[in-house]
Structures are given as C-alpha cells and as structure tokens.
Amino acid sequence: MLNLVWLRSLVYVVRYRGFQAAARALDISQPTVSQHVQRLEEELGMVLVTRSRRECMPTPDANRLLPYAESLLRLEEQARAAMVRDTLRVGASSNVGIYLLQPYLHSYGQLAADHGYELQIDRNPMIADRLQRGEIDVAVMEWFEPGEGLKSATWRQEPLVLIVHPDNPLARQATISRDQLAGLSLLGGEPGTGTGRLLTRFFADGGPLPTVTMQLGSTEAVKQAVRAGLGISLVMASAVEEEVRAGSLCAVPVAGAELQKEVFVTWRETPFPVPGVHQFVDHLLAGRA
Structure with missing residues (x-):
C-alpha cells in the first residue's frame, strides 16, 4: 500500500x-x-x-x-x-448553475438553514467525474451517463432555441423548421452537454445535421459571438431570456417544440446518504423555486 x-x-x-x-x-x-x-x-x-x-x-x-x-x-x-461537515455539496454544469439553479438554491437555503450547502459550477464532464469520485453529493447536469451506485431523475425539460443577431433574416421568422435547421452552420458552446446527441436523435432518419463551425467553450462566449454577428447557435431558451428582453438577441423556437434538452438531478444512493441529499432532490423535483 x-x-x-x-x-x-x-x-x-x-x-x-x-x-x-x-x-x-x-x-x-x-x-x-x-x-x-x-x-x-x-x-x-x-x-x-x-x-x-x-x-x-x-x-x-x-x-x-x-x-x-x-x-x-x-x-x-x-x-x-466529511467526518465533521454537515454541508451538502451540490455540483452543477455551467449552463444549469448559471441560468436555472440559482432560485432553487436560494429557496432551499431558507428551507435547510440547519446544514446549508456549497455549490460547485464546472463543465458537465467535470461535474460528472466529481460525483463519481464522491467529491460532491448531488449534481444537476445536462447530460448524464448512469454509473454504479448513482440514482437519477429528470428535473425539467428545457427547449432549445436558435439565437441570431436582430439583423439576421432568420430573426423575422416565428419558428424555424427541422429542414431549415439541418442546413445551418452553428457556433458550438460548452462541450459534453449532450447537445450533439440530442441533435442526432432529432435527425434520426439519417438526414443532414447542422454543422458546428467553432467550439467557443461556453454559452456566454456563444452569446457574445452571436451579438457580434459572428454566427448563430442553439442554446437553452432560459439562457437568453435577458438578452431577448433587451433586444440584443433574437430567439427563434424550433417548430413543433420537439427539440428539448433533459436536465437531470443525480445523486449517490447509499445505505446512509449524506444529510440533505433527499431533501434537496425532493425540493428540486417539486419545483419549489
């Protein structure tokens, strides 16, 4: 040893x-x-x-x-x-931690003031690895591959929208069709979030898929690039609510609302779970923002 x-x-x-x-x-x-x-x-x-x-x-x-x-x-x-702490360790992929989770953490903190929580935000694969290694107690992610000793539940369904500069001709469309989407070139954001797998399922008949011209590493970088007129992209609708309200970006829904991303809450299930894990999971699944 x-x-x-x-x-x-x-x-x-x-x-x-x-x-x-x-x-x-x-x-x-x-x-x-x-x-x-x-x-x-x-x-x-x-x-x-x-x-x-x-x-x-x-x-x-x-x-x-x-x-x-x-x-x-x-x-x-x-x-x-771990022998002395009573703090719940929560991990979140970047998009989830930045755009979706904050109100739920605030309400959970008021509900569970006796033990509290700490939050780690990182790329989706890094959060998954930390959960597997036991470095966090519960994770909220866009993409999850089941592992031994882990349990998972779908937290919510998030529609994807095409974001474009307000001057782009696509901004005048109420929706974008599946066929139109197939022929586009998109800016890529954070890797490992499952968007590629989702598009493969969406175009399951073997037709052409959208191409990715650049991988920018994060949704924030993608939004800045689209605002600068450098391209267009698919992102979660919740990630661009402020920009759409301000008029700096336009979000075009996909026709039929079929292109949605599942967001998962995943935790390690043991005979003696960390205090607060089930309470936090129940809080999320109940939608108590």
Missing part, C-alpha cells in the same frame, strides 16, 4: 523544488522529508527525484505518479472533512 505521508512529502518536494523548502512547508525536518521520499522510491523500485545543488526535479516516473498522489491526498482531505 502506498503511504500517504510519503506521497505528501514527494508532492511537496516537487512543488517547492527542494527538500528544505518542502520541510518548511510541511513543518517537519528536512531529514524526515528525505527519508519519506527514499522509502517511497524503495517501495516502488524507481527514482522519483533528481537532486542538484540548485533544485530538485521529478523524474518521468514521478510525473506519472504525481496526479494519482495528488488525487489520493485530496480524497484524504475530503474524507477527514
């Missing part, structure tokens, strides 16, 4: 480029740090640090080990924190 104390010393030696600096940061003696790294090297049968008068550098073997070492140390911190 890898010794976490030894791993921590290695991480600090690499971080501070030396044994003395690592010892000061860890508040232990320099010989103790050296002993930890030496024992780790003996345990693994490889050299992990190259030593010089000026600094210490990780070997290629150490570089392969370090991401796992840092992950193990984070998990140890989280395990210790």
